[in-house]
Amino acid sequence: MSGFPRQRPRRLRSTPALRRLVAETTLQPRQLVLPLFVADSITEPRPIASMPGVVQHTRESLRRAAADAVAAGVGGLMLFGVPCEADKDATGSVGAHPHGVLNAALRDLAADLGAATVLMADTCLDEFTDHGHCGVLDERGGIDNDATLAEYVRLAVAQAEAGAHVVSPSGMMDGQVAAIRDGLDAAGHHQTVILAYAAKFASAFYGPFRDAVGSSLQGDRRTYQQEPGNVREALREVDLDLDEGADMVMVKPALGYLDVVAAAAARSAVPLAAYQVSGEYAMIAAAAAAGWIERRAAVLESLISIRRAGADLVLSYWATEAARWLV
Ligand code: PBG
Numbered sequence: 001m002s003g004f005p006r007q008r009p010r011r012l013r014s015t016p017a018l019r020r021l022v023a024e025t026t027l028q029p030r031q032l033v034l035p036l037f038v039a040d041s042i043t044e045p046r047p048i049a050s051m052p053g054v055v056q057h058t059r060e061s062l063r064r065a066a067a068d069a070v071a072a073g074v075g076g077l078m079l080f081g082v083p084c085e086a087d088k089d090a091t092g093s094v095g096a097h098p099h100g101v102l103n104a105a106l107r108d109l110a111a112d113l114g115a116a117t118v119l120m121a122d123t124c125l126d127e128f129t130d131h132g133h134c135g136v137l138d139e140r141g142g143i144d145n146d147a148t149l150a151e152y153v154r155l156a157v158a159q160a161e162a163g164a165h166v167v168s169p170s171g172m173m174d175g176q177v178a179a180i181r182d183g184l185d186a187a188g189h190h191q192t193v194i195l196a197y198a199a200k201f202a203s204a205f206y207g208p209f210r211d212a213v214g215s216s217l218q219g220d221r222r223t224y225q226q227e228p229g230n231v232r233e234a235l236r237e238v239d240l241d242l243d244e245g246a247d248m249v250m251v252k253p254a255l256g257y258l259d260v261v262a263a264a265a266a267r268s269a270v271p272l273a274a275y276q277v278s279g280e281y282a283m284i285a286a287a288a289a290a291g292w293i294e295r296r297a298a299v300l301e302s303l304i305s306i307r308r309a310g311a312d313l314v315l316s317y318w319a320t321e322a323a324r325w326l327v
Contacts, residue, residue, distance in 0.1 A: 025308045027300070029073030029323035033120065033273070033315045037212050038062045039082035040101040050208035051278055052285050054317050056082055059105055065320075066109050066117070072323035076118035078168065078315055079105055081127055082213050091136050092128030096154040100128075103162040110163025120166040120195060121159040123180065125151055132210075132217030134171035134224060143223055148173050153183030160189040168250075170197040172224040172237075177244035195273060196246035199234035199260055201226045205253045205279025212278060234260045238268055246270065251311070253277040255302060258309040265310025274311035276302065281317045296325060 039056040046056040081102025087094040094100045126134045135148035156167040169176045177196045184192050202225035251261045252275035261274050288295035299318050306314050
């Protein structure tokens with residue numbers, strides 16, 4: 001040994017061009033999906049206090065935000081509907097109504113953007129029920145799994161009819177993918193893609209989202225969402241969704257669950273999405289606003305980390321902004 005090691009990994013870091021040449025992980029605008037909220041009966045976009053920079057859109061402002069995202073190269077849009085309180089009921093029936101805000105907005109975007117993007121819709125009841133749960137309740141106040149499936153089928157068919165290319169069941173009911181596949185096929189929507197929230201954990205990091213959709217939830221979702229410590233169970237959920245015909249699967253949240261993302265990526269032959277959820281957004285936004293963290297660098301590092309773990313697609317409220325940084 002001369003005292004100078006032959007192995008010098010730093011050589012490959014010595015110029016920006018070398019670092020670019022040997023970068024292992026890509027992050028491209030097309031890999032990002034922007035979640036968007038559209039609310040009924042508001043006349044101006046309404047800021048969401050716990051998600052600075054994110055708003056509930058009017059149908060008009062949604063069209064502009066969607067066009068901006070597509071112009072920035074974002075790969076897809078995930079829509080959530082926020083009905084007015086008076087329209088919520090025990091079964092979330094307004095969700096499947098063709099003139100409900102989510103379906104109306106899907107029609108707007110399908111007309112504006114056509115095949116220029118991938119339109120995705122959240123296929124869940126929690127935004128539309130007066131109790132805020134993702135399913136319908138039985139007489140004891142528990143979640144009636146199989147009665148919920150029938151409602152999901154109605155939602156999915158309505159969303160496909162309104163122009164969604166992708167429906168995204170996020171309620172973690174058993175059998176939801178199979179029921180929706182059968183329902184879509186029976187209605188002639190053979191080409192509608194199912195993005196299954198396969199492994200969705202009962203997470204404190206959804207807090208700001210519940211503000212964003214004006215959730216009516218009391219209590220928690222622990223009888224349907226998973227315990228944060230369970231990875232084997234998450235893989236079982238992935239396997240079941242694949243068996244049931246999921247075209248893509250998702251892990252959610254992202255940053256605290258990168259091991260689950262990696263395990264799901266190794267397991268599944270279909271594209272894998274990960275959702276950088278509202279609380280992840282809020283943490284970085286708050287630290288950046290306090291001057292404690294460099295915003296752009298932290299956002300990009302979080303996104304590349306999710307890609308490195310194995311996600312093909314990343315849902316992020318920063319999708320448009322990050323896409324602009326990346327070009
Ligand atoms: C339920 C749903 C939730 C999110 C997406 N779909 C919330 C929940 O399970 O309570 C959370 C998204 C986020 O936090 O950004 N339909």
